[in-house]
Amino acid sequence: MEAVEFIPKLVGAGLVVIGAGIGIGRIGGSAMEAIARQPEATNKIQTAMLIAAALIEGIGFAALFAV
Amino acid sequence: MHRLLRFLLVLALLTPGAVMAEDHQGGHEEEHGAHGHGHEAGKELTPEEQRAVNKEFVIHHTKDSYDFGIFSDESTGAHYGFPLPVILWDDGLHVFLSSAFHHGEEVVESNGNHYMLNYHGDGKIYKCDAEGHILEETTVDEETGEVSVAQLAPLDFSITKNVFVSILMCVLLFFVFRGVAKSYKSGLAPSGSAKFFEPIIVFVRDEIARPNIGEKHYKKYMPYLLTVFFFIWFLNLAGMTPLGINVTGNIAFTAALAILTYLITTFTAKKDYWMHIVWMPGVPVPMKIILFPIELLGTIIKPFALMIRLYANMLAGHIVLGMLLVTVFYFGAVAAKGAFIGLTFFLNIIELLVALLQAYIFTMLSALYFGSASEEHDHDHAHAH
Numbered sequence: 001m002e003a004v005e006f007i008p009k010l011v012g013a014g015l016v017v018i019g020a021g022i023g024i025g026r027i028g029g030s031a032m033e034a035i036a037r038q039p040e041a042t043n044k045i046q047t048a049m050l051i052a053a054a055l056i057e058g059i060g061f062a063a064l065f066a067v
Numbered sequence: 068m069h070r071l072l073r074f075l076l077v078l079a080l081l082t083p084g085a086v087m088a089e090d091h092q093g094g095h096e097e098e099h100g101a102h103g104h105g106h107e108a109g110k111e112l113t114p115e116e117q118r119a120v121n122k123e124f125v126i127h128h129t130k131d132s133y134d135f136g137i138f139s140d141e142s143t144g145a146h147y148g149f150p151l152p153v154i155l156w157d158d159g160l161h162v163f164l165s166s167a168f169h170h171g172e173e174v175v176e177s178n179g180n181h182y183m184l185n186y187h188g189d190g191k192i193y194k195c196d197a198e199g200h201i202l203e204e205t206t207v208d209e210e211t212g213e214v215s216v217a218q219l220a221p222l223d224f225s226i227t228k229n230v231f232v233s234i235l236m237c238v239l240l241f242f243v244f245r246g247v248a249k250s251y252k253s254g255l256a257p258s259g260s261a262k263f264f265e266p267i268i269v270f271v272r273d274e275i276a277r278p279n280i281g282e283k284h285y286k287k288y289m290p291y292l293l294t295v296f297f298f299i300w301f302l303n304l305a306g307m308t309p310l311g312i313n314v315t316g317n318i319a320f321t322a323a324l325a326i327l328t329y330l331i332t333t334f335t336a337k338k339d340y341w342m343h344i345v346w347m348p349g350v351p352v353p354m355k356i357i358l359f360p361i362e363l364l365g366t367i368i369k370p371f372a373l374m375i376r377l378y379a380n381m382l383a384g385h386i387v388l389g390m391l392l393v394t395v396f397y398f399g400a401v402a403a404k405g406a407f408i409g410l411t412f413f414l415n416i417i418e419l420l421v422a423l424l425q426a427y428i429f430t431m432l433s434a435l436y437f438g439s440a441s442e443e444h445d446h447d448h449a450h451a452h
Contacts, residue, residue: 047274051435054428058372061379 009066016063023056121396125389128311129382130190131229133165137310146170151231155182155192157221165225174199182221194219229314236301236314244297271296271430279434284441288434291331295324296430303381303422307415315425316381318374325374328433333366336440373432380425384418 031049035042112120136148150166161177168175171186174195183195193201202219226234243260247268250261257265276285276292302314314320342348344362347355388411395407 043274047278047431050424050428051431054376054432055372057380058376061375062372065375065379 013063017060020056020060024053027052121393125393128389129313129385131227133227135228152226154224155221192223194221229317232312232314240297275431275434280438288437292430292434296426299429300426313385315377316385318378321374321378325370329370332436332440337443339443340440369436377425377429384421388414
């Protein structure tokens with residue numbers, strides 16, 4: 001493929017992956033804080049964290065496969 | 068104990084040569100890698116060529132194939148494994164064993180037609196003439212005058228490696244869970260394999276189905292959720308063995324599972340689910356009109372994401388593990404080799420976790436979608452949010 005066509009795609013995919021990374025990082029960090037505050041709610045927090053992380057992860061993969 | 072022995076016996080019978088493959092797998096990888104570098108064969112490859120060989124080796128192992136290869140000896144060119152049936156529909160049924168292709172080296176003649184396996188290309192079967200040239204069909208677009216050439220391929224219903232492993236896993240799941248179910252006939256206390264599976268089944272019920280679907284409807288969805296959970300988990304674990312199985316990293320397989328989730332969601336949906344798509348309650352009218360196409364698209368995007376997530380995770384895991392293993396052969400120093408083997412082992416452990424996590428997430432999100440489909444609001448509540 002022509003480099004001119006390819007570079008914007010790669011940059012776009014990279015940006016999406018950075019965004020997804022920030023998102024999952026924030027979810028993980030917030031979940032850590034929440035568990036530290038309320039250890040008895042660990043199970044519920046973990047479940048919610050995994051669902052949100054999985055949804056964002058899907059976006060990241062979609063970007064990678066669009067390249 | 069007796070039941071465990073019988074289970075192991077069934078397992079051993081169903082996977083012929085599996086034990087043998089375990090013994091030889093290490094050597095197999097090493098020979099491939101060493102051959103890629105040409106140290107043994109005596110011909111030095113340039114770094115680019117080495118990379119290309121290594122890449123092809125890894126990618127080839129994540130793909131589906133027409134035979135169940137256990138290991139192959141590159142120095143003698145011998146392949147060990149067993150062939151699987153090839154079933155083609157091309158103006159009549161053509162059935163033969165994949166061993167007839169000799170790994171893409173020979174053209175197969177069946178009922179007057181010739182077929183070849185594009186082994187080093189896309190790995191698919193094409194129609195060809197007796198000399199092994201792929202037959203092509205040239206079509207001319209009448210409006211634009213564009214000429215397009217299509218390679219002729221028969222309709223392929225073959226029992227490939229992925230299909231074979233899926234069927235094998237169905238049989239295994241059937242026997243394991245029949246055993247679990249039977250053990251409850253003699254009393255409520257679990258025995259045998261039920262001791263291991265009961266907490267997991269209860270986990271799927273109490274942590275996945277109940278909170279996401281609701282106390283009222285969750286029982287209806289339990290069979291599907293349990294099946295899909297254990298099916299994905301077992302297939303992921305099968306992918307961790309050195310047999311080179313990669314069923315869950317195949318987009319057709321995950322697409323089939325996602326379509327099942329989509330169909331169940333759509334056909335068990337209650338009135339409220341459709342109301343929330345077509346005419347979202349509690350928002351102004353212009354918003355309702357904007358939301359309708361978005362929500363309608365959302366019903367398709369959800370299973371699509373489900374498909375991509377499982378496929379990409381498992382394929383990426385396999386490629387990363389394969390690439391790391393191949394990296395071992397770039398280094399001369401024993402310490403560097405050891406470090407990379409250690410890293411590969413560590414990632415293998417993480418992949419074991421991912422195998423369970425992906426099964427959990429697929430089941431969990433399916434349950435979430437079923438929950439949104441079967442949810443029923445009180446009318447006072449529905450307009451409040």
